[in-house]
Amino acid sequence: MSRRAAGGAGRPVTPAPPWAVVLVVLLGALLVPVGTAWAAPGDTAATGPVQVTVTTLEPRTVTPDSTIRVVGTLTNDGDDTITDVTVRLQRGDRLTSRQELTDDAASPSSGDAAQAPFNAQNGVLEPGDSIPLEYTATAAELGITQDGVYPVLINVNGTRDGLVERVGELSTYLVSFATTTGITSRTSVAWLWPLTERPHRDAAGAFVDDDLATEISADGRLDRALDVLEDLPDGGRDVPVTLAVDPALVEEVTAMAAGYTVAGATGQGVTAAADWLERLRALAGVHPVIALPYADVDADALQSVGLPAVVTRSLPGTPAGTAAQPVDASGDPVTTPTAAPSSVSDDGADEGAGARILAEALDVAPRTDVAWPAGGAVRSDTVATLMAGGVDELVLAQDAYADAGAAVGRTGRAAAAQVPVSTPDGQLTTVVADSALGDVVAAADTTAGGARIAEQRYLAELGVLTSQLAAVDPAVAQTVLVVPPREVESDPSWATAMMADTADQSWLAAVSVDDLARGPVADAGALVTPTDGAQLSGAGLAAIAGAVAVRDDFAAAVDDPGTVLAGYDAAVARASSAAWRGDPDGFATRTADLQQTLTGLRDRVGLVAPADGTYSLASSDAPLVLTVRNDLPFAVTVSLDLQTRSGVGFQADPVAAQRLEPESRTVVTVPTSVRQSGSFTVVARLATPAGGQLGTEVELRVASTAYGPITLVITVGAAALLGLLFLRRLVLFVLRRRRGEPHPAEDDVLAPAGDDATGTRPAPPTRSPV
Incomplete structure (x- = not known):
């Protein structure tokens, strides 16, 4: 195992022979005051097995006569027992700008500008155990004489396997101002x-x-x-x-x-x-x-x-x-x-x-x-x-x-x-x-x-x-x-x-x-285009856009959309919350629910088809009577359009926009005209004033037994022709009667075959004898 010596610069220590260890311990006993451990001011070793936690660091503002008090816990996260634990504070050079502070935070000071004495801590640190940390030092011992910010190292020394070394450290800062009154810079x-x-x-x-x-x-x-x-x-x-x-x-x-x-x-x-x-x-x-x-x-x-x-x-x-x-x-x-x-x-x-x-x-x-x-x-x-x-x-x-x-x-x-x-x-x-x-x-x-x-x-x-x-x-x-x-x-x-x-x-x-906003002003230049890639994006935004399109379509169909559609506006906003930036799954779930809810509004308004799908018209101008349902909790204005598949023989007149009351059934009368009798396929479509379809298209069968204009013209024409033919025969008959003429063969009646002009039939031919 490599060691970091309490006074070294973080270099591995080669195991010493037993007599050398004894010599080091004896010299330490002679040279170092009782209750302290030795550590070099320039030690920049990484944190050792002992973790330092601070709960109290007072005062928050240090003055030349302050006593600095540190209270906390020392915890042994290593595998070795540590004894003779000592702690001291050592500070680095005063920091004079924010950039210096940023640099020090990235690479903490070794605290070699001044050191307070080591102070022994009570207890032995067994692996996994903790002991209390309590330490005091004066501002004078740390040489804090000027206003400013000082980097400070909490240096923890201890003995492991007979060697004295730095076993833990923690970097922090002390803030000093010469007096607590009369401060002019705030x-x-x-x-x-x-x-x-x-x-x-x-x-x-x-x-x-x-x-x-x-x-x-x-x-x-x-x-x-x-x-x-x-x-x-x-x-x-x-x-x-x-x-x-x-x-x-x-x-x-x-x-x-x-x-x-x-x-x-x-x-x-x-x-x-x-x-x-x-x-x-x-x-x-x-x-x-x-x-x-x-x-x-x-x-x-x-x-x-x-x-x-x-x-x-x-x-x-x-x-x-x-x-x-x-x-x-x-x-x-x-x-x-x-x-x-x-x-x-x-x-x-x-x-x-x-x-x-x-x-x-x-x-x-x-x-x-x-x-x-x-x-x-x-x-x-x-x-x-x-x-x-x-x-x-x-x-x-x-x-x-x-x-x-x-x-x-x-x-x-x-x-x-x-x-x-x-x-x-x-x-x-x-x-x-x-x-x-x-x-x-x-x-x-x-x-x-x-x-x-x-x-x-x-x-x-x-x-x-x-x-x-x-x-x-x-x-x-x-x-x-x-x-x-x-x-x-x-x-x-x-x-x-x-x-x-x-x-x-x-x-x-x-x-x-x-x-x-009423204080001093800075010139920080112009605003720059954001490069934040964490904003909401992708399919979720597309779903929101689709839902908003439905909402805006209904806005033209209702009175006071700001009130009527407030709940849907809230739903869109909740699905668009910046809180979903860190939760893509939650974002996808909420936007899908939003789209389904808004799109579903269209299906809650529609035409009610007849039970057998057929309407019968008794006359050529009989109106078509349709029923429209509105299952929404608010009134909507809709338009109705009817078109035939063939476009011949049946025509529906335009219908004014209809207001449908909330959760109601409304009867709409559509003026029609029929040009011929028969059966027609008519497609009915309901829409918002902006053109958005409501419900589904309904296909209707419209049957008419009434004479349309064309049928009537043909029928009247045929009757007139028959009448003229009858009149012609009557006139001819009357004229011949008046002249006393025998009844002539009708021009339109064929004579029997073989008859001559007088009406006599010729004698049959005779057969010659053989």
């Missing part, structure tokens, strides 16, 4: 805290699973998301964390609290939903609230396939934002409301359904002019759609800009989260989410050494920014925005602490997202 920090979740309802509004009950119950992800805010000091009043809330999530939880079913069984989250809503309502009274688009739709994906109207119908800041799940009088979901939503009022006439959902459930007036596109970057045509829908401020990631470093302090200048952007539709305010801080938050639960080390990295990032500001112009304002991932796995043990730091540390200030 960094203002805003937090955007997401409350989003994938949709749990199908296209009809029914719950497809009970997973949301788990998320909002004790220790669920959304439960902990509220715990973080509830644990802030002074009820969070000093830390205005801005909440980004999905109206579809609040709508689902509201439905759960009223009682719900999943696959016919009673849902298990009724109590948890009511409690969660009450807690969120209390928090919304303290913290600013931004209304996200309904179901947090993937705006860029929808825009890319020509569906900007779907984006608009999800927006909370425009009356065109219609997406919402209606319910009946019992609170059960329905696809079509029986009346206008009760939350609609004159005060909310300029807002969308999403804003009304939050206003009613949380008793707040949320901001509707801010959008936070999934992925952080946004297409230019998506920006135009958002602005037309009432958005005038965007929250974007660093990579959405050509020169984002200028906004987050990577160029040596002060950080300024606000970046104005010029668009063809006018000036747009954007705020830049600091990617390094967002990454720290995202990885806090899995950070080596524990979440307290993640918090220390968070403070280090803000610390170098503050140091940069002090070096440039202490009086200049500096702003930073922290945005975790949408479904961050948070915990109060670190997330609350990070938020509270902005108010507790004298060199930081807590502000809201709204404050950033």
Whole structure:
């Protein structure tokens, strides 16, 4: 087994002869103070078998007279017993810029600038065992005399198989400011805290699973998301964390609290939903609230396939934002409301359904002019759609800009989260989410050494920014925005602490997202085209497009489509949620259900065929009487078209558009004309005013015994001819009578063969004698 010596540079150690080992131990006893182990300042060895976890690292801001205290756990993940465990802190050179901090995080400092003394830890580390870590050192021992950020190494030494060596280490940072009062350089920090979740309802509004009950119950992800805010000091009043809330999530939880079913069984989250809503309502009274688009739709994906109207119908800041799940009088979901939503009022006439959902459930007036596109970057045509829908401020990631470093302090200048952007539709305010801080938050639960080390990295990032500001112009304002991932796995043990730091540390200030838009401005260049390949795509988007085509076809057939089709708009938005980016199977399932549901609307309106398939017409202008069914819960306007297979002898006149009342049967009278008697094959087709077919074509047999115009002309003509012939014979007969002429042979009567002109028959011939 290769060893890494406590004082070496990470090189393998050749096994020494027994007498050499004894000599080393004796020299160590003479040269090293009791209770310590020896380690070279320049040791950059990789982490050994002992894993270091830190739960306490105080103070968060070091001053020259501070005593630094580290508490945690040492765990032996190796196969050997380790004794004589000692720990010390050793620091590297002060970091003066964000780039230096980034470089150090990639290749941690060896901590050779200064070292505090080793301190012995109690206990023996058997394989798999843990012992407590507790260590103290003074700022003077570490030589911390200047403001700034210092890389620090927690060095763990121990004895294995008689050899003293470094058995573990952990890199972190200390942030120092000379005094806790009189700070002139401050960094203002805003937090955007997401409350989003994938949709749990199908296209009809029914719950497809009970997973949301788990998320909002004790220790669920959304439960902990509220715990973080509830644990802030002074009820969070000093830390205005801005909440980004999905109206579809609040709508689902509201439905759960009223009682719900999943696959016919009673849902298990009724109590948890009511409690969660009450807690969120209390928090919304303290913290600013931004209304996200309904179901947090993937705006860029929808825009890319020509569906900007779907984006608009999800927006909370425009009356065109219609997406919402209606319910009946019992609170059960329905696809079509029986009346206008009760939350609609004159005060909310300029807002969308999403804003009304939050206003009613949380008793707040949320901001509707801010959008936070999934992925952080946004297409230019998506920006135009958002602005037309009432958005005038965007929250974007660093990579959405050509020169984002200028906004987050990577160029040596002060950080300024606000970046104005010029668009063809006018000036747009954007705020830049600091990617390094967002990454720290995202990885806090899995950070080596524990979440307290993640918090220390968070403070280090803000610390170098503050140091940069002090070096440039202490009086200049500096702003930073922290945005975790949408479904961050948070915990109060670190997330609350990070938020509270902005108010507790004298060199930081807590502000809201709204404050950033009134703060300093940075020039980060133009917006760049997104390259995020994670957006929704493929067959799922094609299915959404097909469903939307049906929805738009019906929009021309109904009164007040924004109300009548609100449930279907909500279904489209839920299937288009950005939450499906990481769940392709779930996306495929929901889009297939959406397409089936919307396409099925066409089959719920159609013609009722006669029992034997035949209609009889008693006259040439007798109307054709048809029955049309509407099984939909809303009225529709339809057109009816009839055509014969041959196109001869039968004609149906155009029929005015017909209004079909909800869930009804309507008799439609079609004027017809028949030019001849007989049987005709007629095809009847029902369609929306826009031309979309409803139901299936119906083939009818129409029988007529009435004389049509042609038949009548032939019959009358034949009768007239017979009459003329009879009249001719009568005239001839009368004329001969008057002249006293014997009755002549009729011109049209043949004389017997052999008769002469007088009418006598010649004598038969005689036979000559032989």
